[in-house]
Amino acid sequence: MKPYREDNEVIIESLKGLKLPERIRIFDTTLRDGEQTPGVSLTPEEKVEIAVNLNNLGVDVIEAGFPISSRGEKEAIKRITSLNMDAEICALARTVKKDIDVAIDCDVDTIHTFIATSPLHRKYKLKMNKDEILRKAVEAVEYIKDHGITVEFSAEDATRTEISYLIEVYKVVEEAGADRINVPDTVGVMIPKAMEYLIRRIKEEVSLPISVHCHNDFGLAVANSLGAVEGGAQQVHCTVNGIGERAGNAALEEVVLSLKMIYGIETGIKTEKLTEVSQLISKLTGIKLQVNKAIVGENAFAHESGIHAHGVLTHALTYEPIPPEIVGQRRKIILGKHTGSHAIECKLRELGFKVGENITEEQFKEVIRRIKDIGDKGKRITDDDVMAIVEDITKRTVKEERIVNLEQIAVMTGNKVIPTASVILTIDGEKYITSEVGVGPVDAAIKAIQSIIGEKIKLKEYHINAITGGTDALAEVTIKLEGYGKEVTVKAANEDIVRASVEAVIEGINRIMVK
Numbered sequence: 001m002k003p004y005r006e007d008n009e010v011i012i013e014s015l016k017g018l019k020l021p022e023r024i025r026i027f028d029t030t031l032r033d034g035e036q037t038p039g040v041s042l043t044p045e046e047k048v049e050i051a052v053n054l055n056n057l058g059v060d061v062i063e064a065g066f067p068i069s070s071r072g073e074k075e076a077i078k079r080i081t082s083l084n085m086d087a088e089i090c091a092l093a094r095t096v097k098k099d100i101d102v103a104i105d106c107d108v109d110t111i112h113t114f115i116a117t118s119p120l121h122r123k124y125k126l127k128m129n130k131d132e133i134l135r136k137a138v139e140a141v142e143y144i145k146d147h148g149i150t151v152e153f154s155a156e157d158a159t160r161t162e163i164s165y166l167i168e169v170y171k172v173v174e175e176a177g178a179d180r181i182n183v184p185d186t187v188g189v190m191i192p193k194a195m196e197y198l199i200r201r202i203k204e205e206v207s208l209p210i211s212v213h214c215h216n217d218f219g220l221a222v223a224n225s226l227g228a229v230e231g232g233a234q235q236v237h238c239t240v241n242g243i244g245e246r247a248g249n250a251a252l253e254e255v256v257l258s259l260k261m262i263y264g265i266e267t268g269i270k271t272e273k274l275t276e277v278s279q280l281i282s283k284l285t286g287i288k289l290q291v292n293k294a295i296v297g298e299n300a301f302a303h304e305s306g307i308h309a310h311g312v313l314t315h316a317l318t319y320e321p322i323p324p325e326i327v328g329q330r331r332k333i334i335l336g337k338h339t340g341s342h343a344i345e346c347k348l349r350e351l352g353f354k355v356g357e358n359i360t361e362e363q364f365k366e367v368i369r370r371i372k373d374i375g376d377k378g379k380r381i382t383d384d385d386v387m388a389i390v391e392d393i394t395k396r397t398v399k400e401e402r403i404v405n406l407e408q409i410a411v412m413t414g415n416k417v418i419p420t421a422s423v424i425l426t427i428d429g430e431k432y433i434t435s436e437v438g439v440g441p442v443d444a445a446i447k448a449i450q451s452i453i454g455e456k457i458k459l460k461e462y463h464i465n466a467i468t469g470g471t472d473a474l475a476e477v478t479i480k481l482e483g484y485g486k487e488v489t490v491k492a493a494n495e496d497i498v499r500a501s502v503e504a505v506i507e508g509i510n511r512i513m514v515k
């Protein structure tokens with residue numbers, strides 16, 4: 001499939017004249033900024049497991065943690081570096097000697113050192129003036145380089161810093177020997193155009209590779225990262241599932257797929273592993289994924305609407321801009337209130353039923369009606385539900401052959417009444433009315449029917465199974481009846497257990513009595 005940059009007129013026109021790179025480096029910070037998600041705390045074992053998976057996924061850099069923060073954090077980073085992975089292993093450090101020393105002690109490939117540069121952070125947080133910050137930044141970079149370690153330097157809150165001062169900071173760290181610079185949008189206040197502009201401005205004055213780190217406070221982290229790439233950034237900081245401080249960071253899976261499928265820019269990511277890694281992160285961090293999460297969410301490739309399902313069944317691209325297999329997902333056709341006949345026919349084929357062969361047009365229409373009825377009650381319909389409905393409908397004796405018909409049933413139950421059922425049946429057109437009591441409403445209803453039919457047909461077995469979960473689940477009743485030398489087993493499904501039971505018994509009686 002061609003990237004949209006080569007295939008979509010609007011995108012082609014809008015990107016005209018822009019020089020885009022062939023490859024972008026993915027700097028994964030799931031284990032550092034991702035772990036800063038409030039409430040998330042990973043054990044060293046969990047961090048190692050995640051690092052191994054990130055390495056297999058193909059990220060270029062794993063920011064394994066902030067080693068000064070705790071003994072466990074330092075131990076985890078040391079264990080990760082000892083595994084000699086392909087990915088570059090990085091640790092975070094303030095521009096403070098003790099932070100850097102602990103990071104050095106972890107044997108990392110890279111130290112990501114940072115100091116805030118914005119007026120707000122200078123005045124209220126660091127209580128340092130511009131010159132002090134320049135000096136601290138240079139000292140830290142030189143100290144790390146003296147130890148022969150790669151340095152990535154971040155000007156924290158870069159996007160709220162005066163542009164001229166920000167460029168000055170990056171220039172002095174370049175002179176001090178930094179290997180690359182990172183531009184953090186620490187509180188996510190950028191828009192894509194502004195990010196593109198800022199990166200272009202920095203690039204005019206600094207020749208180091210440029211990285212970006214975008215937060216998602218306005219939901220723009222991915223868009224801003226892409227804006228930065230349009231401006232000339234060569235590396236993007238991401239976290240799996242977009243976890244991180246507050247509203248999180250740029251989601252790795254979204255950045256990677258946008259780069260690949262829209263811009264035609266490669267990363268080292270093995271995209272087919274994305275869903276598996278996303279689920280691992282969700283499991284270990286305890287942060288549940290929203291179902292509509294792009295790329296890796298449960299619904300990212302699910303279709304319920306009749307028009308959409310018909311479209312994708314005819315040609316996947318109509319409603320699937322990304323082939324699901326590329327990210328380790330698969331298409332799901334969900335049945336419910338919005339379902340159309342094409343989707344139901346497709347589901348029936350999967351379950352072994354073909355309209356016009358083993359299911360009639362009439363029965364097919366009844367299946368659609370029953371599925372929509374369940375959908376109207378707000379329920380999701382599973383394959384088991386469909387199977388039960390189809391069996392219920394296809395195995396029913398045809399109208400003309402039916403001898404016994406249920407005209408009415410009413411049940412009464414409660415804590416201060418004896419469960420009672422009143423039933424009106426017609427047998428060969430003649431009307432019969434009776435009431436019976438039982439241990440519960442189902443028992444009373446079946447006893448009422450039996451009292452009309454007589455002893456010649458006996459209920460031998462009764463089983464009930466709730467197919468879907470919940471109090472409004474579809475109940476499947478299976479009964480065995482014996483009489484007139486015949487034995488029949490019948491299934492019936494209904495959201496109401498009394499109706500499912502009565503329908504099964506009446507159907508069984510008809511099968512036994514059928515001429």
Ligand SMILES: CC(=O)SCCNC(=O)CCNC(=O)[C@H](O)C(C)(C)COP(=O)(O)OP(=O)(O)OC[C@H]1O[C@@H](n2cnc3c(N)ncnc32)[C@H](O)[C@@H]1OP(=O)(O)O
Pocket residue numbers: 033036066068069070094095096114115116125126156186245
């Ligand atoms: C934008 C980001 O995501 S940055 C990373 C944020 N991550 C974390 O903070 C997680 C791990 N942090 C921790 O475990 C602790 O905060 C530590 C160990 C780093 C520091 O703990 P403490 O010394 O108790 O300080 P505390 O966290 O309360 O305050 C931060 C201190 O760092 C200072 N600081 C922040 N950045 C820098 C810097 N680049 N250079 C020097 N000092 C800095 C603050 O001004 C403050 O200093 P103060 O104690 O002199 O007022």
Ligand SMILES: CC(C)C(=O)C(=O)O
Pocket residue numbers: 033114154156157182184185186187213215
């Ligand atoms: C350390 C820096 C890059 C950071 O996490 C931020 O600014 O959000």
